[in-house]
Amino acid sequence: MIRLQSKPIASLAEARKQLQTAIGVEFGTLPPYLYALYSIPPGQNLQAAERIKSVAMQEMIHMCLACNILNAIGGEPALKPPKYPGPLPGDIGPPGGKPLKIRLYPFSKEAMAQGMAIEEPMDGPIDFPDKPMLKAGKSETVTIGEFYTRLDAYLATLPASDWHAGRNQIDDNQYFMGQLFDVNGYPDAHKAIEQIISEGEGASNSPLDFQQEVAHFYRFEEVFRNQVLTKDPNPKGYAWTGTLGVDWKAVYPAIIDPASHDFSHDPPAARAAQKACDAAFSRMVRELQLAVTGHEGHLGLAVRAMFDLRMAAHVAFTTPLADPKKVAGPSFVYKPGAWK
Structure with a gap:
């Protein structure tokens, strides 16, 4: 509970x-x-x-x-x-x-x-x-x-x-x-x-x-x-x-809590994927903040940023880390200015 x-x-x-x-x-x-x-x-x-x-x-x-x-x-x-x-x-x-x-x-x-x-x-x-x-x-x-x-x-x-x-x-x-x-x-x-x-x-x-x-x-x-x-x-x-047909193995081999992972030793592609995820998430947060404080039209931009985040996440989930059997999804870390 x-x-x-x-x-x-x-x-x-x-x-x-x-x-x-x-x-x-x-x-x-x-x-x-x-x-x-x-x-x-x-x-x-x-x-x-x-x-x-x-x-x-x-x-x-x-x-x-x-x-x-x-x-x-x-x-x-x-x-x-x-x-x-x-x-x-x-x-x-x-x-x-x-x-x-x-x-x-x-x-x-x-x-x-x-x-x-x-x-x-x-x-x-x-x-x-x-x-x-x-x-x-x-x-x-x-x-x-x-x-x-x-x-x-x-x-x-x-x-x-x-x-x-x-x-x-x-x-x-x-x-x-x-x-x-x-x-x-x-x-x-x-x-x-x-x-x-x-x-x-x-x-x-x-x-x-x-x-x-x-x-x-x-x-x-x-x-x-x-x-x-x-x-x-x-x-x-x-x-x-009945059943939903769940297959627990049909999932990307992603690590838990990527914000706790040190990406400095991972391939450049994995680091670039994380950077793209951070940018999309930060942009989503920024647009949502504007939307909820009276700035008209920004909810649509926030939803668009969420779609961008999903695309960036797909790249991250399909890019191997230093351990080629592992990948990392978005860490959902907000970085001011990362969307620029």
């Missing part, structure tokens, strides 16, 4: 601080999810790749919605890429334990288990047939869903004068049609928070989100189990059946 450190919200300043933490968590999940996704060779593990990709895209949407809420209450979103390995904002981790060290794993059971840990539902995973799991009790720490629920409860108390309609909002006129929207007051913020919680962990007593699609936690579990969660006439309503 992985949870965030959370404090009661007693002021607008504290709400802004908590929203910044939420933004950091949403943004911080992108690199580990993308590293696992990009490490799958073209044409391999297609169903697994589609599930991971859908989660990553929704995490970007969640980040933008959280930024819209923060902008609407007068805050200034700041995108600060975490270091990997390392903790996410909010010190996500087990109750009473050390913060979880988020790592960049290539496509593997370890990568899926980490995703499940991050996305775990508020009341624990639903115990579908053939998968007994323990539910966690209450503690001073909270799941991501509970974290957002507390934010929602405080935002509901704010007077209309604390909301700033139209301030630095990101809409869906470029990408993510129907999923991004302006936050101009509490009703919009509540809608955004409900979407974030539902897509991450599912609706109450259901593995499905508000769009009737499998929530993030269960998408990762499908891949981890190599099974499909389908409707079933049992009391839980769903059961594990």
Whole structure:
């Protein structure tokens, strides 16, 4: 059971601080999810790749919605890429334990288990047939869903004068049609928070989100189990059946946590591949930062930079290191000016 450190919200300043933490968590999940996704060779593990990709895209949407809420209450979103390995904002981790060290794993059971840990539902995973799991009790720490629920409860108390309609909002006129929207007051913020919680962990007593699609936690579990969660006439309503055709060996032989690797002894091509990855990621961060602070048109440039990152990652994953049996994907290190 992985949870965030959370404090009661007693002021607008504290709400802004908590929203910044939420933004950091949403943004911080992108690199580990993308590293696992990009490490799958073209044409391999297609169903697994589609599930991971859908989660990553929704995490970007969640980040933008959280930024819209923060902008609407007068805050200034700041995108600060975490270091990997390392903790996410909010010190996500087990109750009473050390913060979880988020790592960049290539496509593997370890990568899926980490995703499940991050996305775990508020009341624990639903115990579908053939998968007994323990539910966690209450503690001073909270799941991501509970974290957002507390934010929602405080935002509901704010007077209309604390909301700033139209301030630095990101809409869906470029990408993510129907999923991004302006936050101009509490009703919009509540809608955004409900979407974030539902897509991450599912609706109450259901593995499905508000769009009737499998929530993030269960998408990762499908891949981890190599099974499909389908409707079933049992009391839980769903059961594990079939297969996704997962082949854990059909993955590039990538190292874990490339930021911890010393590339100085690797071939020039491997170093050049890392430089290209750093440039694309840094450009993506820069464009996202501009997008969430009111610069129109930059969300599209950020999405384009993400595509560039995927192309650079493909080169990196197919370029041998000094050990010819190993490769390294993008380290997701932000370097100011690297995009020039």
